[in-house]
Amino acid sequence: NHQQVVIGMDEFFNQLPSLIWHEDEPITWPSSVSLYFVSRLASKQVKVVLTGEGADELFAGYERYQHQAMNQRYAGAYGMVPSPVRSAIRNVIATSGLLSADLRRKAQHTFVGRELSIESLFLDNFYSAFSAGEQRSIRTAAPDSAAIYGSYLRYWNHRPGSDALSRLLYADQKTYLVELLMKQDQMSMACSIESRVPFLDHPLVEFAARVPSRLKIREGKGKYILRKAVEDLLPRETLTRKKMGFPTPLKTWLHDPKSGPIYSKLLEPNGLVASCLDLKAVRELLDQHRSRSIDATDRIWRLLNLQHWGEIFLSGSDEWKNRLLAVGAR
Secondary structure, eight states: OOOOOOHHHHHHHHHHHHHHHHHHHHOOOOOHHHHHHHHHOOOTTSEEEEEEEEEHHHOOSHHHHHHHHHHHHHHHHTSSOHHHHHHHHHHHHHOOOOOHHHHHHHTTTTGGGSSHHHHIIIHHHHHHHSSSHHHHHHHHSSOOOHHHHHHHHHHHHTTTTSOHHHHHHHHHTTTTHHHHHHHHHHHHHHTTOOEEEOOOOOOHHHHHHHHHHGTSSSSTBHHHHHHTTTTTSSSSSTSSOOOOOOOOHHHHHHTGGGGHHHHHTTTTTTHHHHHHBBBHHHHHHHHHHTTTTTTOOHHHHHHHHHHHHHHHIIIHHHHHHHHHHHHHHH
């Protein structure tokens, strides 16, 4: 029987510090918060749940794989355009007042809005809220490239003879999926339920590694072979439905008049953000977002988590000292 839980802006942000405490690190994806509330709902009836983690990384279910394939397809020809011209086009896309913030964001996800390396075209594009260049400009101690993407590139470079999709899936299984599994485990265990991942049973993982890429993405859809395997078991509307995650109206909430305390939190002079980032650059980012000249939703989310994490684990506020003592007493 289908059940749902609906949460509002206040409930979402009020719960965030507690979930950062459970996860022991800044929360990367807003869906972690949604996952917690779903787990809490499930815990009222069951103690163990089955989840679908791993299927997208095994069978190319994420849309970013298709976007990357499209970008790569046209990037080869576009790479013949002189570098200064490509750079000028990127600058126009990034700064033009003729384009809305949303349209600029979409254009910057394509090959014309980015450099053509794997770091820019895929990792900056779909993983980091702050690109490698932005990290260097906003951090008081700029990291080197290896510190930003070294772990992912190590796995990407581990299989140079494989096709691009196989290399992406392998690197994601070794990096991104690990993060997802940790999120799944910690958010469910925060509600005292256990989550299990049948798609990651090792014989299935080994089988998926041998499936050619043409059977993973076909006809504009990912997980092609998985859909074919169960097409006589599931309704067509389920098989052809667009991929859905835990949609969170974070962008809308950050433009809500009630969001003022969130921005004030990020600009606290004694917070972790102020201690390791250029607060002037942070303030400029927030002002641009609030004026809707750019869409910095993902960047603000990461900064907010960093700020809460520092308060909980580094500065040791009285509120969190009392919570930790209470846990230790139990």
